[in-house]
Amino acid sequence: MALTTSDICKIIAAVILPPLGVFLERGCTCDLAINIALTCLGFIPGIGK
Template identity: 70%
Template sequence: MPFTASDICKIIIAIILPPLGVFLERGCTADFWINVLLTILGYLPGILHALYIILKY
């Protein structure tokens, strides 16, 4: 499945602010709250989780 322009924008947003990238992809679900927690605990785990969510869905 090829990347679209919105996927690239979401990836850039996920690097800057990981929970926002997850919110744009999945909405206010458990994935969003897990990402908020991971970002609070450490910025890098939040980024990795956000990229995983964006690339998976």
């Protein structure tokens, strides 16, 4: 399966800001809320070190 330009943009967005990648793929659903919560749980402890 070949990658399209939109797939490459989604991959880059997901690496830079994971909730943005989820939003582009799934839209504004509970998946986005879960991803934002998990991202915060990963980033906040990382900032404290």
